[in-house]
Amino acid sequence: MAKIIVVTSGKGGVGKTTSAAAIATGLALRGNKTIVIDFDVGLRNLDLIMGCERRVVYDLVNVIQGEATLNQAMIRDKRTENLFILPASQTRDKDALTPEGVEQILNNLKDEFDYIICDSPAGIERGAQLAMYYADEAIVVTNPEVSSVRDSDRILGLLGSKTRLAEQGKEQVKEHLLITRYNPHRVDHGDMLNLNDITEILSIKLLGLIPESEAVLRASNQGVPVTHDDDSDAGQAYADTVSRLLGEDVPLRFHEAQKKSFLSRMFGGRR
């Protein structure tokens, strides 16, 4: 039975799709059969980040409306074994998603996969609520910045009330905090919220911390999830995040400012 994990945030542009792609890739690299689903109907982007935009024929909405089968719409990732992508529709509007349709797709995928990653659209409207509704766990992506933290708190409120688990009243969706675009230098200067402040305000457990990194833009430029760039800080930070998601106890990295060595300052070692 697959575990359904929603990657959500409320605010846009904080790194939901980057994180969903990187975490799905990491899970697949660790041998888990994984599918990542784009719920952002009308503004799909996951296919670009995963580098499969030219292979999209059918999408989530086609499957819900019975115009294609799930197998026709799923795209097998070329780089990573065990990894599949289900793209969102670019042309339809978000009302094309129905709770029954989404439930049926997830039920069909549940037996075949170990992990189903739902990449939520921004906002707290229908698309975002459908992406989280059937989730077992949630990864709340947050930037160290006031509006992002506030929106994350709003999303936590919805996770606690507008999900299937919450409505059944038996158990809660397991909530994880993923802080992205963290800049330890700015934190040291007192110009950026530090990770303890954020975890304290939101009072959920920290799953991972991704430093602000040049590798992220480089990865999206190329359409290769940043997890594959295992020399980069962001790539390693996502790999750590995946390990923790799998229950391993991995110490936090990249949260302290590194003093640049004399040599790297001279030669500008950037990576």
Added chain:
Amino acid sequence: MKLLDFLKRERKKSASVAKERLQIIVAHQRGHRGQPDYMPMLEQELLEVIRRYVSVDQDAVNITLDSEDDCSILELNVTLPNSKDDT
């Protein structure tokens, strides 16, 4: 003297300002968490009714909904202006 003041004055770090602001707003948001969807409308309409009789500020009305075991308590707190000014 002014220069000395300037040097001595410790500028408050922007991150701690952000933290304080967030703590307040998040506490406020959580107060509203789990309340029924009609609450903001109810609050607005109650305020309108009260304003027909007394002129009160937007934030002079405070409504909370507490749930206990088998009942919910709707608590309405209105701070009325001093009656002398009201005439």
